[in-house]
Amino acid sequence: MSELVSHLALGFSVAFSLHNLGLAFAGCLVGTLVGVLPGVGPIATITMLLPITFSLEPVGALIMLAGIYYGAQYGGSTTAILVNIPGEVTSVVTTLDGHQMAKQGRAGVALGIAAIGSFFAGCFATLVIAALAVPLTKVALLFGPAEYAALMTAGLAFAVVLARGSILKSIMMVLVGLLLSTVGRDLETGVERMTFGYNAVADGVDFAVLAMGLFGFAEVMRNLEVEQARDVVHKAIGRLLPTRADFRQAAGPVVRGTLLGAVLGILPGNGAVLGPFASYTLEKKIARDPKRFGRGAIEGVAGPEAANNAGAQTSFIPLLTLGIPPNAVMALMVGAMTIHGIAPGPLVMTRNAPLFWGLIVSMWLGNLMLLVINLPLIGVWVRLLKVPYRLLYPAILIFCCIGIYSVNNQSSDVIFTAAFALFGYAASKLGFESAPLLLGYVLGRLLEENLRRALAISRGDLAIFLHRPVSAWLLFTALVVVVVAVLPTIRTRREEVFVE
Amino acid sequence: MARVRVQAPQDLVAGASLLAVAAFALWASADVPVGHLRSPGPGMLPRVLNTVIAVGGAILVVVSFLRPGESLGRWPWRGPTFIVLATLTFALTIRSVGLAVAGPLVVLISGAASPETRWRELVVFAVAITLFCVGLFRLLLHLPIPILKIPGVLTV
Structure with missing residues (x-):
């Protein structure tokens, strides 16, 4: 316990420098600014803003990135409530009751309770991370290649189940992602794979390029197809601060949502996506009058938003302790860390303690910033949302182009991004989702490395994955998860969840 | 049969x-x-x-x-074509001529992707957003993006 306090104290001493406070503030501000734009999710936002952190020292850069991340998340919730367009999957649930509240002239209260609920969730999740970091890092040191490979396989299995649409197609997308990750020079032997001797891909496909193509550009292409009649709330925003009665109604959902989100967020394979759905379902089940849900029930905003934020934060745990990014956003964080010369994993905490604890405290700080920035600036976001899409998408495009060019100062990266955009667009037309592909790509290199090491240790005996209890258990879980998802009864339930 | x-x-x-x-x-x-x-x-x-x-x-x-399943659906070509064209133009011009040319080109070419585009408005917007980007990325953030290159005359 005293260890925990001293760690947090170290973190506070790092994060509370004027410089770092300023960076956290700036990060949250621009993150929200870009995240509020309809059709720009956290992945595109972070990729676009990644270059602005290049000139900073590592601690400051990570603090700013964490700020951008939270800002982008909250921006997604803002559009969900005000315009009924979810910025990403995790704010889909918020549109249900949040937008109804806005239509009833209670947009301010919805945004307020979302910010306050998220702040509570953020505080709790920060403590969870601080408490779990040390023990989990010790577990990580016991993991051998077989366990790592099994854990990543389990993560990919979760990602398959959590994606929308056909399971077979999701599995195929994961495999295509893994295949893409093998492009480039093999780390062990130096043999070039599928590069056709072309220099630009000798080090593999750049993650930022892939992510930006699939989630930035392809999204613009998809948005251009639908009528851009945005349902911006015309009613007044109303008071921001929830009343005492609102607080009483929202308190329970916030606490339950926080717990659900925090637990699900730790799961590998983007378990955080489940949090808001689970919270909404739970609140609707235990509500005295479930009919209120979907008609502007404050519980339907407070719970999922808290779950969303708690999950967003605890999903840092697998990254910081095991070095395994659980979702695409965390993979971008890996990219950013690598650029600054930090290899995420169990060693960061011991070798670079100020950075580690500074980052954790700055997460809490980011949540506080959101509360401070967003409530007064809601008027600005509303005005931004009224900009018509015919002007918005050229602006998004030019920012994306500059962002992707600046990552490596390579024109070829921009060309590749365009190619991946077409690929992602076509894939979505054929019923394939991009998220599993991205996770497959993210874990590909690590997975291959550990697979090969495990096989080298066992001299080619595949049974090593079953002889080691932890790895066998993880693989069994992965199998069960996929099999259960394919069973007919569960399959219809799963479709219902995504339709809702 | x-x-x-x-x-x-x-x-x-x-x-x-x-x-x-x-x-x-x-x-x-x-x-x-x-x-x-x-x-x-x-x-x-x-x-x-x-x-x-x-x-x-x-x-x-x-x-x-x-087993019966989904149809192929609509495959509109206009959006993707012009988005890709705009991006490629940016890639080809950013290093050789600079952002002052690449920026407006991206905006104007991508404008053709949507039927709702109003061209006069877009021209003004293209100039404004390019100026904004120069200010933000070059002057404020010091990213090494070429602004304008005319071979033998000037390089900014």
């Missing part, structure tokens, strides 16, 4: 695309040593993945004849 009918066009094309991806990757990695389980070579994982992707594609193709 019973006619064979495609019941799920989307799945048929999806499966065929997977087969194409697998075939292409197989060809591209044909010369990479696969090794064996005892000492897996760099070609081992790609080979395994290719095989499974091909099998998955084949399953999709077969099932598309047996």
Whole structure:
């Protein structure tokens, strides 16, 4: 316990420098600014803003990135409530009751309770991370290649189940992602794979390029197809601060949502996506009058938003302790860390303690910033949302182009991004989702490395994955998860969840 | 003789695309040593993945004849074409001429992607957003993006 306090104290001493406070503030501000734009999710936002952190020292850069991340998340919730367009999957649930509240002239209260609920969730999740970091890092040191490979396989299995649409197609997308990750020079032997001797891909496909193509550009292409009649709330925003009665109604959902989100967020394979759905379902089940849900029930905003934020934060745990990014956003964080010369994993905490604890405290700080920035600036976001899409998408495009060019100062990266955009667009037309592909790509290199090491240790005996209890258990879980998802009864339930 | 009918066009094309991806990757990695389980070579994982992707594609193709499913849907060409064109133009001009030319070009070419575009408005917007980007990325953030290059005359 005293260890925990001293760690947090170290973190506070790092994060509370004027410089770092300023960076956290700036990060949250621009993150929200870009995240509020309809059709720009956290992945595109972070990729676009990644270059602005290049000139900073590592601690400051990570603090700013964490700020951008939270800002982008909250921006997604803002559009969900005000315009009924979810910025990403995790704010889909918020549109249900949040937008109804806005239509009833209670947009301010919805945004307020979302910010306050998220702040509570953020505080709790920060403590969870601080408490779990040390023990989990010790577990990580016991993991051998077989366990790592099994854990990543389990993560990919979760990602398959959590994606929308056909399971077979999701599995195929994961495999295509893994295949893409093998492009480039093999780390062990130096043999070039599928590069056709072309220099630009000798080090593999750049993650930022892939992510930006699939989630930035392809999204613009998809948005251009639908009528851009945005349902911006015309009613007044109303008071921001929830009343005492609102607080009483929202308190329970916030606490339950926080717990659900925090637990699900730790799961590998983007378990955080489940949090808001689970919270909404739970609140609707235990509500005295479930009919209120979907008609502007404050519980339907407070719970999922808290779950969303708690999950967003605890999903840092697998990254910081095991070095395994659980979702695409965390993979971008890996990219950013690598650029600054930090290899995420169990060693960061011991070798670079100020950075580690500074980052954790700055997460809490980011949540506080959101509360401070967003409530007064809601008027600005509303005005931004009224900009018509015919002007918005050229602006998004030019920012994306500059962002992707600046990552490596390579024109070829921009060309590749365009190619991946077409690929992602076509894939979505054929019923394939991009998220599993991205996770497959993210874990590909690590997975291959550990697979090969495990096989080298066992001299080619595949049974090593079953002889080691932890790895066998993880693989069994992965199998069960996929099999259960394919069973007919569960399959219809799963479709219902995504339709809702 | 019973006619064979495609019941799920989307799945048929999806499966065929997977087969194409697998075939292409197989060809591209044909010369990479696969090794064996005892000492897996760099070609081992790609080979395994290719095989499974091909099998998955084949399953999709077969099932598309047996079980009814989604149609192919609409494939509008205007949006994607102009978005890609705009991006390629940016890639080709950013280093050689600079942002002052690449910026407006991206905005104007991408404008053709939407039927709602109002051209006069867009021209003004193109200039404004380019100025904003120069200010933000070059002056404020000091990113090494060329602004304007005229060979032999000036480089900013």
